[in-house]
Amino acid sequence: MHRAAAADIRLPFDDITQNFATEAIINLSKLKLISGTGGRNFEPAKPITRAELVALLDRLLGISPVSSAIPSFSDVPKTAWFYEWVQPAIQLGIAHGTSNTLFEPNRPVTREEAAVLMTRALKQTSISPPADSESNYLDHDRIHSWALSSVYQLSHFGIIEGESGNFRPNDSITRQEAAVMMYRAWTRPGWSEQIRATPPQRIQLGWQYGQTTQQFEQQVAQSHVNTVSPRWFYLGKTSTVENHTDSSLIEWAHKYGKKVWAMVGNHSDQEITHQMLSHSDQRQAFILKLTNLVRYYGIDGLNIDFENVSPQDRDSFTTFIKDLSQKMRAIPAVLSVNVSPDFGTDWTEVFDYSALGRNADYIVLMGYDEHWGGAPEAGSVSSLPWLRQGIETLLTQVPARKVILALPLYMRNWTISSAGKTSSADWSLVQQNKTVNTRLLKTAWNDTLGQYYAHYSDKAMLNKLWLEDGRSLSLKVMLGETHSFAGYGYWYMGGESPDIWTSLRNVMKFGSYSFS
Template sequence: MMLGSLAGNCGPAHAAGNKPDFQDTHTSYARAAIDRLVSQGIAAGTTEHLFEPKKAVTRAEFASFAIRLLGLKPVNNSINPYGDVSAKAWYYGNVAAMTNVSLLEGKGQRLFRPNASITREEAAALIARMLKQRPVELNNLSDTYTDAAEISTWAQPYVQTVHKLCLMRGSDGLFRPGDQVTREEAAVMLDAILQKNAWAAQFKQKQAHGIQLGWQYNSSTAEFMKQVQQSPVNTLVPRWFFLNGDMSVSNHVNSTLISWASRTDRKLWPLLGNRSNKETTHQMLSSSANREAVVKQVTSFVKTYKLGGINVDFENVDPSDREGFTAFVTSLTNALHKLGAVVSVDVSPNLGTDWTAAFDYVKLAEISDYMVLMSYEEHWSGDPKPGSVASLPWVKRALVSMLTEVANDKTILALPLYTRDWSMASPETASWDITLGEQAIRAAAAGSRIQWDTRLSQYRVNYTAAHAAREIWAEDSRSLSAKVLMSSEQNIAGLAYWYMGGETADVWNAITNAMRFNSYIF
């Protein structure tokens, strides 16, 4: 029996299905496991007729086997996590995908060493993380393996965990932690996970995304539809309705988008905005007659165009209009509910400033259907101090704080698909917003320096332009995955994205991977 094979009462293997025809696996103890994994597209031979079962499996190969087993998609990150992994390598998307959901760790700052073999203790740690297992810290590992003293201190809890789960069992009382894992051993380890029917079933189940809301901005209808098609977005927010100074509501409805949303089974919650005009907003909110006039117009639009809802985006509202805004949302919600439509309200994190003083989070949450937390602008345009637009600790604090006042199933977390290019010398006047695509170009340029900030869960990109230092706190597949994983643990209603078109194509696979991985229960 080879190391990594099952032992004791760990359960029988499933019957193999259609078997690949490898010339070199007929005498392998792992033949059945190899056949099952290859048949399911999880593992692959080194050639059409060779598997090379005794060959050491590389870190890149193991990552590729693991990502396929978990049912996750490759992600071609626009910012490469590792300096020694080519973006053109066949395994790049698999390694990046595993890194995004924090299953893989490098071998130092931006080093992965893809062609190095993986050791048995490293494999134990990876498998435990794949199954979201909290490592078991016991002092009796020496009772299990006579070579327990050779197992690295950091790896001991992981080895104990996979042993307890019957996923890795040594032979002759030895674990051999530093031994290279062979391709046949890797097959047995991963196949053992699939022997747990409750686990295996989850890898194939259809994924539920909840609400996935996308705002249209600076794009035509055709561009917006294409952006949505490439994403998991199921709730469209075009910028159609705006409050005017004469208390009319401008109407920019596009019939093509209405028809397309209906055909593709997507919801339409057009935006009702105030263009951040404090004076016009006060004029409306401070008058019950004006409030009702606006509600009547919006209700008519919803009825005429058979809209699924309205997304209220009022910003720069005077604190004195707090009661008026609550009254307006109350009236609008009551009117739209009669039509079967919903109301979502966009709010910034409640940091105790005048910017959010007009919003009574508790009452608005009780009245409306959803509250959309715009979790960005931690450091804003014109901020004298440069920094992240939305670092993970800040976003988490904002969300956790909101959930003390708003029910989880009414909360939608909005994530940024933009960032800011900061001047370190003149951040207030010489900094500007950039898309994630523009960010990727700067990060890849000669002379740019990239470092992952573990505390913020973001890359920091430094470069020099016109002899001046500049810095970007990057939003990319990896940073967004961290935020999605965090928010998924809060069981909220869904996610929103400001704005569609600001992203690079890779972020969507990264986001859906994070949602899928978080849904697994082992």
């Protein structure tokens, strides 16, 4: 046989033989979804570890590795090869720790544990085991209750099977068995096509705050933001428009296929806002000036961000949005309106959510400031239960296809003096991560709040931090993916650490899968 012909049939590893797993190992290796243990060794009969299986599942699903700023477990250090594979699996809920602080990455995985991990990766809901005892494995009673549904779900799909009628739930799953399980999922009709497909495009809105145009452009270029919102227009006295447009940003954005939705603010000035809203002539004049600017500069849309508006202006604010919407559609250009979650306070009384949803193209739910800067008690800017309630309330009045969920790329450092006085400072996630790492703070995951908590003392002051990172923000995006929201907003560009974008892309990709 010629040497070239021999190379064509050469196996990828020297220690695999022709058996039930050979095809799976060869093909997964060609797809670069599985690798050996060093050199040309695969060690097919060796038990697979938790870290190895998680890395394999991530690669199978097309999930990108994430070098998160905040480690999830004390035994998954940033220096470990598996750190960037464990982190996204935790963020997506595919894997969990064995305790609040440990992951046990090097522990072999049992066959029933592998079934649970695979079921989560395939986003399968629980099913009841078959009632017919003849359909059960002979060692059915050895399968733990927490794994029973997963075992039978994967058996139903033909992704796992037993041996001589037994499932062997507590035996370690070998590397070759894991390869077969993965390959059966990959080759199931329609599944690999989903994984290879580009996820549906959603609005990714990034706000400019405190940056020069050049800095903003650089930050957007490093993200997946496709719609930029610079703070260009403000309501001035006598209903004038304060114009801060930088046409170079419009040129740059359009060159790179991005939309520009200029923000329209009111300086949180209740008096001048009331003056404009309550007088029809001033309202119409303000609308005309805005739409003329949209036409003149070739802006793609407006983002209305009126804050501290009196409840008495509720009807006139709705009329303002209705009239502005009609003028914007004639251009045509997009109109989006920022609203806070409705918890029955005066701050949100001005928003007729249902009417705004009918008239505007998009409603942007500002999913932050649960505990605002001047709040009397320290707390999270956006805990998961608070955000979930705000979303659910909004969806009773606004269709999900019109909702953009805005996420915080900031948090607050709360300080409590010895006298009990509470104050806070806004921090970017970059500043947050630097403090956690330089002070070697111990972080604790709060599963109820959906975020890490840390604290430290400084000059007799107690500092409390409710962290925002890839894990907490992923959970927030999962809420949006559950409802198929129109997109997401980010306040503010430059507040994030680079790993955030990889984490959120993973969530949106994973959220697009439906394996059945």
